[in-house]
Amino acid sequence: MFERFTRGARATVKGAVAQAERAGAGSVTEEHLLLALLEQEGGRAAFAVTALGLHDRRASLDAAFAEARRRGGLTRADTDALAGIGIDLGAIVSRVEGAHGEGALDADRRGRRGWWSGHRPFTPGAKTVLENALRVALGRGDRFIGEEHLLLALTAKPGVVADVLAEHGATYTAVQRALYGPDAGRGDAGGQGHAQAG
Known part of the structure; x- marks a missing residue:
């Protein structure tokens, strides 16, 4: 599948690995893919990210991801659902951190496989994003997978990254419109083979 990636998409994947390395993470996550996309310059995804104001709210995105990691990777919807049945996740996190230290529920602190070999595997969620990028490209009739397909x-993909993006106004529909225009997603096949591999 990687041979179908454009230069920008390849740079994003390599950037995600670099993000994981800088963070000391044992694996590459969806969050690392997004952070790598935010660093890209030029191309459709960078345009959409700028148009949606995500560059200007990078600190807010980072804070939202840090809070989600602190909650053990649970989304706000998960937290609200637990609160609905009387479980105060904030209190649980505080007690766990009191006993085991700050960030004890952070999934990146666990499972540092591969650190000794320099290889950082992609999490199942990150792999799903890459697979779904192919589906998005095929659904649009594009022959190659670009960084815009990764962003979509x-x-x-349900989870923390999609929730944080939605909280910042970057829903699937908003991103699609930023990428392909206001009529995107209304039966417009658009994007016929625009991306080119490099």
Whole structure:
């Protein structure tokens, strides 16, 4: 599948690995893919990210991801659902951190496989994003997978990244419109083979 990636998409994947390395993470997550996309310059995804104001709210995105990691990767919807049945996740996190230290529920602190070999595997969620990027590209009739397809796939996969993006106004529909115009998603096949591999 990687041979179908454009230069920008390849740079994003390599950037995600670099993000994981800088964070000391044992694996590459969806969050790392998004952070790598935010660093891209030029191309459709960078345009959409700028148009949606995500560059200007990078600190807010980082804070939202840090809070989600602190909650053990649970989304706000998960937290609200637990609160609905009387479980105060904030209190649980505080007690766990009191006993085991700050960030004890952070999934990145666990499972540092691969650190000794320099290889950082992609999490199942990150792999799903890459697979869904192919589906997005095929659904649009594009022959190659560009960083714009990765961005759309990140908004479509339920979880923390999609929730944080939605909280910042970057839903699947909003990203699609920023990428392809106001009529995107209304039966417009658009994007016929625009991306080119490099």
